[in-house]
Structure formats: C-alpha cells, structure tokens
Amino acid sequence: MKHNIFRGLGIALITPFTETGNIDFDALKRLVDYQMNNGADFLCILATTGETPCLTKQERLDVQHFIVNLVNGRIPVVIGCGGNNTAAIVEELQTGDFKGIDGILSVCPYYNKPSQEGLFQHFKAIANATKLPIILYNVPGRTGVNMQAETTVRLAKACENIVAIKEASGNLEQVDEILKNKPDGFAVLSGDDSLTFPMIACGAEGVISVIGNALPKEFSRMIRLEKRGEFEAAAKIHHKFTDLYSLLFVDGNPAGVKALLHEMGFINNVLRLPLVPTRVQTVQKMSQILKDLKF
Secondary structure, eight states: OOOOOOOOEEOOOOOOOOOSSSSHHHHHHHHHHHTTTTOOOOESSSSSGGGGGSSSSHHHHHHHHHHHHHHSSOOOEEEEOOOOOOOHHHHHHHHHTTTTEEEEEEEOOOOOOOOOOOOOHHHHHHHHTTSSEEEEEEHHHHOOOOOOHHHHHHHHHOTTTEEEEOOSSSSSEEEEEEHHHOOTTOEEESSSSGHHHHHHHTOOOOEEESSTTTTTTEEEEEEHHHHOOOOOHHHHHHTTTTTHHHHHHHHTHHHHHHHHHHTTTEEEEEEEOOOOOHHHHHHHHHHHHHOOOOO
C-alpha cells in the first residue's frame, strides 16, 4: 500500500509581487501564515498558480527556501517540477536542492502532445530519478494532452513513489475510472475548485486549490464536513462558492485570485507578463460576493 501524506486542502500558492515587480516576501509570509492558521493541510509551491514560468531560477530558489524555512516542517510542502523535456527534469531531480521538500508535483508534458505510452515512459523516468513522492498533474486545458485513466492507473501500479494525481481534466467519468481501478493508498486530488465537492463525494482525498489562497478556512471546512459524511452542510458551503468559482478563472489564473487577495488586503494586484490583472468589472463582482459570504 502506498504512503500518501497529501490529502485535504492543498494550496496552489500564488507568488506575490511588489508594485515594482519584485517578489514581495513580506506578503508571502502573511499568506503562508494565513494558510497555516486557517486549515491548509499542505502547500503546493512554484507551480502554475505561482507564475513559475515568469520567475528566474534564483527567484524560484529564493521562494523555495523562504517557504521551507517558514513552514519548518509543520505541514508538507510540494514543489512543481515538470515540463516537456524529460531528460532535463530527470537532471533537475537528481542534482537540484530539495531540502525540506516533501513531494513533487509534475505536470503532463505540454506542447509536444505525447502519446499515452510517451506519458507513461516520461513519468516512469521521473519516478526513477527521485525518492520523493510524486503527484501527477493532468490538466489538458493547459497542456494540450489528456492522460487517460488507464495510463494514470498503470503509473500508480508501476511506480511506488507515484502516490497521487491532481486531476484537472474536468471529466468526472475519467475521475471515477481512476478511483475504481487505482491501487490502495493512491490518492486522487481535485485540480478544479468547482469540482472538489463532487470529486470527494466519489472518493477523492482532497484538492490542490486556487480559491484556498483567499478562503482556506471555509474551503477546508467544506472538505472536512464532506469527508465526515455531512454532505448537506458541505453542499451549503460549496453552493455559496458557485459564482466565485467561475469569476476566479474568467480572466485567467492567477489573475482572479490575486485580485481577490488584493481586495482582502493581502497583496498588491501585480502579475508578470504575459499575464495581466483581471478586469475591473470582474473585480467588482468578486468584491460583492466576498461581502455577501456569510459562514
């Protein structure tokens, strides 16, 4: 049986910037403290929501070391390590600094559009390059390729340190197929905030969440209620978030959640090109929902 420590509410952590575009470490500390004091079960750093492609190698290392030192082992920390050059990822895993890191989130190769066999061999090579637990990340809307349930299950059975998948295909039938055939201990994590409630109802272990950056206490409460079988109470929270789910992504991620965090006073509303802040009308709608939310 696999040993998976990544369950409940995982936060797809943003990277805050100052008005001049540098990393805002004061804001980052506020955010991490806020997550840890309000129900986050683990952090996922330097992935899509963290605008990682727009950070330099030194900035990525600085963010990694800062968060690892701040968390100090109190909750697990997962770091993004993926791409479309298998050999380069293998080299990074074999030579990089992963001190204080508890797991790897590795996205399906993008742009190349590999076959299912190519996906299997890619992730098998990654699994063989590290002893760290690996969370697969299937997000066809970004990568252009969908990892089918059969391939996910094949990887879970073939590689002991592949312990979970962040499934963001939006296909609940595919999710159910993984859950039905996976080995014991392998976890399915939602990659879509809006599908977290139905996925956990089907047997998923949790979520790697964007909305959790701003509302971890409420979102983690929904997950905990549902895991205890209190579906009616959990559904009430889920339905309060329905409009916010779509607004957070209508102008792209992490533009939506950064605007929300700015409204809450946590960060500057600054992104790095090619990303830009969300539209004013979207911010106004989110701000009104935030005022109306009562838990």
